[in-house]
Amino acid sequence: MCAQVLVIAGLKGGVGRTSTAVNLAAMLALAGKKTLLVDLDPKGEATVGLGLERTTVADLQALVDPQRFLEATRPASRPEGLDVWPGGPGLEGIEGLLWARGPEGRDSVLRGALADARKRYQAIIVDGPTALGPLGRNTLAAADAILVPLSGGANIANAFLEASAAAARVRAPGTAPPLVFGIRVGLRREELLAPDPQLQDEHAQRVLEAPIAYDARVLAECRARGLPAFDHEPGSRLARSYLELTREIMERVLPAALPPPPPATDTARAAVEA
Numbered sequence: 001m002c003a004q005v006l007v008i009a010g011l012k013g014g015v016g017r018t019s020t021a022v023n024l025a026a027m028l029a030l031a032g033k034k035t036l037l038v039d040l041d042p043k044g045e046a047t048v049g050l051g052l053e054r055t056t057v058a059d060l061q062a063l064v065d066p067q068r069f070l071e072a073t074r075p076a077s078r079p080e081g082l083d084v085w086p087g088g089p090g091l092e093g094i095e096g097l098l099w100a101r102g103p104e105g106r107d108s109v110l111r112g113a114l115a116d117a118r119k120r121y122q123a124i125i126v127d128g129p130t131a132l133g134p135l136g137r138n139t140l141a142a143a144d145a146i147l148v149p150l151s152g153g154a155n156i157a158n159a160f161l162e163a164s165a166a167a168a169r170v171r172a173p174g175t176a177p178p179l180v181f182g183i184r185v186g187l188r189r190e191e192l193l194a195p196d197p198q199l200q201d202e203h204a205q206r207v208l209e210a211p212i213a214y215d216a217r218v219l220a221e222c223r224a225r226g227l228p229a230f231d232h233e234p235g236s237r238l239a240r241s242y243l244e245l246t247r248e249i250m251e252r253v254l255p256a257a258l259p260p261p262p263p264a265t266d267t268a269r270a271a272v273e274a
Ligand SMILES: Nc1ncnc2c1ncn2[C@@H]1O[C@H](COP(=O)(O)OP(=O)(O)OP(=O)(O)O)[C@@H](O)[C@H]1O
Pocket: 012, 013, 014, 015, 016, 017, 018, 019, 020, 045, 129, 130, 185, 186, 212, 213, 214, 215, 216, 217, 219
């Protein structure tokens, strides 16, 4: 097992990153993939969205140490097969502690911690804050693929360029760049592409075909109950759209987003053991 790390990102706030993270993670688990959702946002909305308590403790080792990282995960109330590394206000303290450690290795803490989690899970979804402080930088440094929700008024080229440039700034030299894909939220393809028809060739193929339906009512009810859309109202347009989106991500994104090669020591050990 070696899970791919998909980070839901975008430098604009309030565009549907957390709802995408929660529902994509839930649908992957329902599809039979053992999935981990990492909530690296001090707001902890993904954690609450899956019926769990937000973390209030600034436990840096739970982020730095791969074993402690795994011990901090909790099973989501629904669905089965989904675990959550809980976020919440405690992460503000962790952000401060990361700053205090100085720049050396500060952005690659999550990437390091996920080394063990990748072996235990089949898919890892990361939700983070909009700001590019230490936590946001860690999410981008850990990504095999970045998924950018695109809503009304989004400039696709800018959104993709910003995500790629931000990832390039925070990743260690020699690390392969992450793939970047766009996800339409409540917009038809033509509506999203209309402002700049020249995008057709350049970036349009990186916008996934399956959109997320616009449904503020079901989304609000899901949040109030701490359930993903499929567990709250499986027949809703919102739930069905997440199902289609997850299918496309399993067919198109996961096979393309290859995890990094294992460290040389692991390869050598495997060769000796073989
Ligand atoms: N599919 C949708 N249908 C209707 N409204 C939506 C949808 N997705 C997101 N929204 C609206 O956008 C708001 C923010 O959604 P969400 O918390 O998922 O975004 P975010 O990018 O994580 O925000 P933040 O920057 O606060 O972390 C929701 O409260 C809802 O009002």
